Amino acid sequence: MLRFCKNCGLLVPHDARSCPQCGAPVPPAACTAPQQGPVQPLYDTPDRDEDAAVTAMSQSATTAALILFAIPLVGLVLSLVWSFGGTRNPARQRLARAYLIRTAVVAVAFAVFLLVGALVLSAVLHAGLTYYYANPYFW
Incomplete structure (x- = not known):
């Protein structure tokens, strides 16, 4: 929480007892309510489809999957x-989704x-x- 000096308006460090500019005493910082428990950060929560660890394909x-994807119609299907x-293999499903997205990006670029x-x-x-070609003075 930020603290300001009531006398001059300077931003006061959290550990200071008086204002470094004018010397006026600064009231102690207001205590915040204690937290109910440890808050879990949002970046540690797993995604919906990552509930269990996915083993990689060999x-x-x-x-073999990439070779099959290289065949024009068979790869798309x-x-x-x-x-x-x-498929029941989540790694194969992710590979197929990535190839499908790649195919869509290439098709749009083309x-x-x-x-x-x-x-x-x-x-x-x-x-x-x-x-230009019919004009005799072009050359």
């Missing part, structure tokens, strides 16, 4: 099935790239480049 299982409860490319091509074609 290297071969992870590699597997990531959808495994993400929404098609769509934006195509849209920008189409707009640039449209602007170039609309500018009428035939004028």
